[in-house]
Amino acid sequence: MIHKKSEKGQAIILIVFAIIGLVGMTGLTVDGGRVYSDRRQAQSAADTAAYAAGLAKIRDTNIVTAGQQRAADNGYTNDGTRSVVIVENPPLSGDYTCAAIPDTCNDYIQVTITSNIPLTFSRLLGRAQLTNTVHAVARATPGAIDTFFDGAALVSLKTTGNATFNVNGNFTLDVNDSGVFVNSSSNCAFNANGNGSTSVDTAYSVVGTACKNGNVTMNGPVQSASQVPYPPSIDIPLPSITCSGNGSVTGNTVNPGNFPSGLSLNGNGNYTFSPGNYCINNGSVSINGNINVAANDVNFRIDNGTFSINGNSKVVCDNMLIHVVSGSGISFNGNGSNNCSNVTFIAEDGTVSWNGNVANTFTAPTSGSYKGLVLYMPLSNNETLVINGNSGNHITGSMIAPAATVTINGNSGTTGLHTQIIGYTININGNSNTIINFDAEEQYQTSQPPTVELTQ
Numbered sequence: 001m002i003h004k005k006s007e008k009g010q011a012i013i014l015i016v017f018a019i020i021g022l023v024g025m026t027g028l029t030v031d032g033g034r035v036y037s038d039r040r041q042a043q044s045a046a047d048t049a050a051y052a053a054g055l056a057k058i059r060d061t062n063i064v065t066a067g068q069q070r071a072a073d074n075g076y077t078n079d080g081t082r083s084v085v086i087v088e089n090p091p092l093s094g095d096y097t098c099a100a101i102p103d104t105c106n107d108y109i110q111v112t113i114t115s116n117i118p119l120t121f122s123r124l125l126g127r128a129q130l131t132n133t134v135h136a137v138a139r140a141t142p143g144a145i146d147t148f149f150d151g152a153a154l155v156s157l158k159t160t161g162n163a164t165f166n167v168n169g170n171f172t173l174d175v176n177d178s179g180v181f182v183n184s185s186s187n188c189a190f191n192a193n194g195n196g197s198t199s200v201d202t203a204y205s206v207v208g209t210a211c212k213n214g215n216v217t218m219n220g221p222v223q224s225a226s227q228v229p230y231p232p233s234i235d236i237p238l239p240s241i242t243c244s245g246n247g248s249v250t251g252n253t254v255n256p257g258n259f260p261s262g263l264s265l266n267g268n269g270n271y272t273f274s275p276g277n278y279c280i281n282n283g284s285v286s287i288n289g290n291i292n293v294a295a296n297d298v299n300f301r302i303d304n305g306t307f308s309i310n311g312n313s314k315v316v317c318d319n320m321l322i323h324v325v326s327g328s329g330i331s332f333n334g335n336g337s338n339n340c341s342n343v344t345f346i347a348e349d350g351t352v353s354w355n356g357n358v359a360n361t362f363t364a365p366t367s368g369s370y371k372g373l374v375l376y377m378p379l380s381n382n383e384t385l386v387i388n389g390n391s392g393n394h395i396t397g398s399m400i401a402p403a404a405t406v407t408i409n410g411n412s413g414t415t416g417l418h419t420q421i422i423g424y425t426i427n428i429n430g431n432s433n434t435i436i437n438f439d440a441e442e443q444y445q446t447s448q449p450p451t452v453e454l455t456q
Contacts, residue, residue: 171196178438243279364397
């Protein structure tokens with residue numbers, strides 16, 4: 001048998017190459033697994049560090065110390081060799097810098113962890129370590145006192161259906177220093193028909209879409225909004241009004257106490273309600289004819305009845321609370337004028353309406369439990385809130401009726417509204433001229449708890 005000299009030693013060479021390949025594959029598998037595992041661990045550590053830094057911001061403690069300590073608890077000690085942990089507020093790179101979002105960038109904390117992973121088998125191939133870099137961003141929003149729904153002046157809360165915010169006829173709707181929020185996800189959730197114009201200073205924020213028909217002008221941007229759950233988190237505490245003894249009418253003076261079968265003032269003259277609590281146990285408060293009423297520092301609780309003003313009567317009041325527990329609601333009718341400061345109307349039941357040629361000037365309290373609240377219809381009341389006729393209304397404070405249909409009808413001269421109106425649906429009809437001058441400081445505000453959330 002003859003062997004060719006040139007073929008000697010080839011098997012050894014092939015075996016060497018095979019061993020190198022096997023070592024390389026083993027190195028990639030073992031070291032790659034270590035790198036992947038470290039990346040997952042580093043990302044988890046960055047997430048928890050960002051959250052801890054956010055909590056520190058809410059609590060007004062050191063953000064950097066809190067973030068780096070939490071990273072160290074998870075194995076990333078910021079020793080400069082094995083790992084580097086950087087905590088930034090606001091972020092200096094990425095989507096949350098002050099250049100990207102100048103108004104809210106200080107709410108964001110970014111944690112960056114850079115970790116060096118020593119390699120084993122890959123050293124044979126000349127690579128001693130690999131580096132992972134991960135990021136996490138948390139948003140920390142401190143607790144605040146704020147209006148509902150980000151300060152939209154007009155809010156319709158129904159989640160589906162066309163025209164849940166509906167404007168018809170020869171209308172003018174002008175919202176200054178605020179905008180409109182429409183919660184319906186349907187087509188034409190915001191719907192404007194006829195000959196008129198709408199204008200907002202911020203935006204029409206609509207979950208669904210906005211439509212217009214006829215000769216309608218819409219000034220202001222239409223922007224997509226995120227839907228809020230219904231029913232909303234609106235839980236304003238109801239008053240507790242109690243009375244002792246029986247009330248009475250002595251001449252032209254009305255005295256506080258219990259009125260078992262209602263209270264009615266008729267005819268002409270001037271009446272004064274003495275300070276105190278008035279409990280209408282089974283009936284209504286009705287003021288009729290040509291009566292002038294003065295009512296200061298008074299509270300009304302009405303069971304199974306209505307609070308109404310009719311004819312040419314008018315009420316002047318300061319520091320008045322009307323609470324209809326059950327019955328037909330609250331109404332102002334006829335041709336009178338009413339002027340009340342520090343007043344709140346609460347209707348657990350029944351409709352609320354301003355009708356006829358009534359000119360109402362109502363200003364919400366400037367302090368106390370109902371500061372900024374001029375009208376409240378709780379979720380249990382799905383009746384209507386209506387402003388009708390030629391009313392010249394000047395209203396300061398929030399009108400919150402999350403289950404009610406809110407309607408402004410006819411030739412309403414509602415040009416003096418300094419209010420936030422929240423309803424299930426909102427309709428503006430006829431020849432209405434509705435101007436809202438929104439000021440958050442004049443509205444009912446609620447406590448917003450601090451929040452910390454991961455955003456990246």
